[in-house]
Amino acid sequence: MSSREAFRDELIKKALIDKKIIDIEADLEGQNNKFKKYNSDHYFNLEIAESDSIDICTGLAKVD
Numbered sequence: 001m002s003s004r005e006a007f008r009d010e011l012i013k014k015a016l017i018d019k020k021i022i023d024i025e026a027d028l029e030g031q032n033n034k035f036k037k038y039n040s041d042h043y044f045n046l047e048i049a050e051s052d053s054i055d056i057c058t059g060l061a062k063v064d
Helices: 003-017 036-040 050-061
Strands: 021-024 043-045
Touching: 003 036, 036 043, 036 050
Parallel strands: 021 043
Antiparallel strands: none
16 A cells, blocks of 8 residues: 555544544545545645645634
């Protein structure tokens, strides 16, 4: 298992328990994303807008 797969699987486990966890990605897995399959309301694919994802994550980090 690659480190990416291990991280993704652990993120899915934690997100099922903690509803504050979301997945923001820059089109890494497309429609085959496992996180999306288990928690689609908390999955956001921003396509190739990496700089936008940084802005969004910064804003979300400030929200409690």
